[in-house]
Structures are given as C-alpha cells and as structure tokens.
Amino acid sequence: MPSLVTPALAPGSLARLTQPEIDGHGVRLRPWRRDDGPAVVAGYADPAIRRWHCRSMTLDEARSWIDTWPRRWRSETGAGWAVVDADNPGGVLGQISLRRLDLAEGLAEVSYWVLPAARGRRVAPSALTALARWSFTVLRLHRVELAHSTANPASCRVAERAGFAAEGTKRAEALHTDGWHDMHLHARLASDGTGGPVAPAAEGERPVPTR
Ligand SMILES: CC(C)(COP(=O)(O)OP(=O)(O)OC[C@H]1O[C@@H](n2cnc3c(N)ncnc32)[C@H](O)[C@@H]1OP(=O)(O)O)[C@@H](O)C(=O)NCCC(=O)NCCS
Structure with a gap:
C-alpha cells in the first residue's frame, strides 16, 4: 500500500555516510573499537x-555489542559512539547512541550513560548537544527524542541542559527490574535552533543553532 507521504529522509541517508568522530564541548564521540570491551563491561557493572539500562554484560557480550554498531549503521537501525575526553582521548568516559532510528519519520531516540569516575563534569550534556547538532545538520533528522524514568532526575537535567524540552510523562511505559516506570519524554526538533522551547543552558554549553 503506497504511502502518500514523502519520507523525511530517503533510505541510504545514514548508510552512505562514514561514521564520523564528532567533537563537542570537551568531549569527542568516536566509533567503538574492539578493545573498548572492558570499558563497556565496567559500565554495565555500575x-x-x-x-536504568537494565542489562548486565560479560566481556564476550561487550565485544559482540561493539560489533553490532557497524551493522546497525549499515542497516540504518542505530548508531553508537564511545564518548572520550577531547584533550585526552585514550579512555572511554561513556556511551551515546541513536536507537529506534526511523529515517522515513526523520526520528531517533537517544540513549547515554557515563562511567562513575567521569560523572559530574557534564560529559553527558556535552555529548548529547554534539550528537543533536550532528543529527540535525549532517544526517538531517527532524526530531530527536529521549525518555528517562521519572525517578532519574540526573537524566532530566542532562536533557534540559542539552535543549531537549520536556513534553510530558508516559505512564508506566518502561518495564525495569523493579516494575513499571513512568517515563518523562523530552525532544528537540531541528527547527528549535536556539530560539525553540528549550531550557537555558550555561555559558559555553548553549545548544548550537541547527540551521
Ligand atoms: C545521568 C548521567 C548520564 C549524567 O551524566 P554526567 O555527565 O555525569 O552529567 P552531570 O551530572 O555532570 O550533569 C547533569 C546534570 O545532572 C545533575 N545531577 C546529577 N546527579 C543528580 C541527581 N541525583 N539529582 C538531580 N540532578 C542531578 C547535575 O547537577 C547536572 O545539572 P546542572 O548541569 O544543572 O549542574 C550519569 O549520571 C549516568 O550515566 N547515570 C546512570 C545511567 C543513566 O542514568 N543513564 C540515562 C538513562 S535515561
């Protein structure tokens, strides 16, 4: 049954690109490497x-997880990056990814975590701001969403600081190990730029204009 709507992004819009390194405020997003396995294991041991991510991870599982990202890029179902320090890019600080990617709708959902030793330095807000900028200006997505449990205020601050406006609460949307959680929905649109309905951010971390 043909759709009457022109897809927001044509098939191939992601796969035709080489996965880039993306620079943000003090952070760099780079494609995962096979030897990042121990950092992924450390993440899921926290x-x-x-x-909040409801997974455990052995080293073999971490390597398999790392191996999925190039396939997901080619099949246009997701895109994942290791987050590293821009000035000292040796060790992994965290992860950020586009999941539930739907090119026809111009839509993706973001997931992120930061290793305990790197927390409190606004790594996640900087990585999210950088990924949003790339998603809107290079990939040309229309909307990027994120959802966090209403019991996770730190993730709410990350979203606000990166210009992801709160849009409401999805009741009992996500099953966690302790039961159903209400999920707070945030989103940023390509058209938001810096003039959209976004929360104020600190100087130097203001969301970058997207158009
Ligand atoms: C949430 C998380 C990604 C934040 O990463 P981070 O780079 O350390 O972010 P920061 O704490 O430096 O900055 C985020 C903001 O959250 C605030 N914050 C941190 N912990 C908080 C808490 N327990 N309650 C309320 N606010 C909190 C910080 O003060 C900061 O706010 P500010 O910018 O207004 O000062 C990180 O703590 C993490 O990985 N947590 C576990 C996994 C997770 O929650 N993932 C997200 C699932 S949706």
Missing part, C-alpha cells in the same frame, strides 16, 4: 547504569 549499579546506576544497570538500574
């Missing part, structure tokens, strides 16, 4: 990351 109680807060386990709580």
Whole structure:
C-alpha cells in the first residue's frame, strides 16, 4: 500500500555516510573499537547504569555489542559512539547512541550513560548537544527524542541542559527490574535552533543553532 507521504529522509541517508568522530564541548564521540570491551563491561557493572539500562554484560557480550554498531549503521537501525575526553582521548568516559532510528519519520531516540569516575563534569550534556547538532545538520533528522524514568532526575537535567524540552510523562511505559516506570519524554526538533522551547543552558554549553 503506497504511502502518500514523502519520507523525511530517503533510505541510504545514514548508510552512505562514514561514521564520523564528532567533537563537542570537551568531549569527542568516536566509533567503538574492539578493545573498548572492558570499558563497556565496567559500565554495565555500575549499579546506576544497570538500574536504568537494565542489562548486565560479560566481556564476550561487550565485544559482540561493539560489533553490532557497524551493522546497525549499515542497516540504518542505530548508531553508537564511545564518548572520550577531547584533550585526552585514550579512555572511554561513556556511551551515546541513536536507537529506534526511523529515517522515513526523520526520528531517533537517544540513549547515554557515563562511567562513575567521569560523572559530574557534564560529559553527558556535552555529548548529547554534539550528537543533536550532528543529527540535525549532517544526517538531517527532524526530531530527536529521549525518555528517562521519572525517578532519574540526573537524566532530566542532562536533557534540559542539552535543549531537549520536556513534553510530558508516559505512564508506566518502561518495564525495569523493579516494575513499571513512568517515563518523562523530552525532544528537540531541528527547527528549535536556539530560539525553540528549550531550557537555558550555561555559558559555553548553549545548544548550537541547527540551521
Ligand atoms: C545521568 C548521567 C548520564 C549524567 O551524566 P554526567 O555527565 O555525569 O552529567 P552531570 O551530572 O555532570 O550533569 C547533569 C546534570 O545532572 C545533575 N545531577 C546529577 N546527579 C543528580 C541527581 N541525583 N539529582 C538531580 N540532578 C542531578 C547535575 O547537577 C547536572 O545539572 P546542572 O548541569 O544543572 O549542574 C550519569 O549520571 C549516568 O550515566 N547515570 C546512570 C545511567 C543513566 O542514568 N543513564 C540515562 C538513562 S535515561
């Protein structure tokens, strides 16, 4: 049954690109490497990351997880980056990814975590701001969403600081290990730029104009 709507992005819009490194305020997003496995294992050994991402991870599983990202890029179903320090890009600080990618709708959902030792330095807001800028200006997505449990205020601050406006609460949307959680929905549109309905950000971390 043919759609009457022209897709927001044509098939191939992601796969034709080489996955880039993306620079942000003090951080760099780079494609995962096979030897990042121990950092991924360390992430999923952290109680807060386990709580909110609901996974455990062995080293073999971490390597398999890393191996999925090039396939997901080619099949245009997702895109994942390791987040590293821009000035000292040796160690992994965290992860950020586009998941639930739907090119026809121009839509993706973001997921992120930061390793305990790197928290409190606004790594996540900087990575999210940089990924949003790339998603709107290079990939040309229309809308990027993120959802966090209403019991996770730190993630709410990350979203606000990166210009993702709160849009409401999805009741009992996500099943966690302790049961159903209400999820707070945030989104940023390509058209928001810096003039959209976004929360104020600190000097130097203001969302970058997208058009
Ligand atoms: C949430 C997370 C990604 C934040 O990463 P980060 O780079 O350390 O972010 P920061 O704490 O430096 O900055 C985020 C903001 O959250 C605030 N914050 C941190 N912990 C908080 C808490 N428990 N309650 C309320 N606000 C909190 C910080 O003060 C900061 O706000 P500000 O910019 O207004 O000062 C990180 O804590 C994490 O990985 N947590 C576990 C996994 C997770 O929650 N992932 C997201 C699932 S949706």
